[in-house]
Amino acid sequence: MILVTGGLGFIGSHIALSLMAHGQEVIIVDNLSNATLQTLERLEYISGMYVPFVKIDIRNTPALNKVFEQYSVEAVIHTAGFKSIEESVLKPLEYYNDNVSCIMSLLRAMQRTGIRTLIHLSSLAVYGQSSLILTEDLPFNYSYPNPYVKSQQMTEEIIRDTALTDSEWKIAILRLCNIAGAFEHGVLGEFVA
Incomplete structure (x- = not known):
């Protein structure tokens, strides 16, 4: 079973x-700060399957531990977090608290339960203002003045440091850019008329 954090958000719901569709069992956790239960209904409608869902804030490590104990989770796809570059300038503490605390809690719960497979969805914004030529080993522009970007950079550094301490971790960080669109029938995702 694969746990999808933020699984009722745009990216998380499409991943779930x-x-x-590829025969995997999923469990979704989401605190519904940027999502609605209508998305869960749509996922069940499209898939024709029951989708296990737990409403929690993954910063609540004890609650997250219970999810790992209750379900046979083998891997995690982490899509939860705040994502607005503009809003982060107005609410920097909320962005640092949400994005950095989420990964801390998630990694602690995974470590405690022996789950060592993680896919983290990050952002191309981690490069800050860089050239158009981007590579995985390109250094981050840490002077880029934006709390969202900085919180994503910190998150990736925390993941990297954690992986260095235990060779059993299997981690992939996917950096995304401007995700948009809808399910082929318009039942899930953005609907543009």
């Missing part, structure tokens, strides 16, 4: 749907 794709996993189910």
Whole structure:
């Protein structure tokens, strides 16, 4: 079973749907700060399957531990977090608290339960203002003045440091850019008329 954090958000719901279409069992956790239960209904409608869902804030490590104990989770796809560059300038503490605390809690719960497979969805914004030529080993522009970007950079550094302490971790960081669109029938995702 694969746990999808932020699984009722735009990216998380599409990932969950794709996993189910490929025969994977998923469990979704989401605190509904940027999502609604209507998305869960749509996932079940499209897939024709029951989708286990737990409403929690993954910063609540004891609650997250219970999810890992209750379900046979083998891997995690982490899509939860705040994502607005503009809003982060107005609410920097909220962005640092949400994005950095989420990964800390998630990694602690995974470590405690022996789950060592993680896919973290990050952002191309981690490069800050860089050239158009981007590579995985390009250094981050840490002077880029934006709390969202800095919180994503910190998150990636925390993941890297954690992986260095235990060779059993299997981690991939995917850096995304400007995700948009909808499910082929318009039932899930953005609907543009």
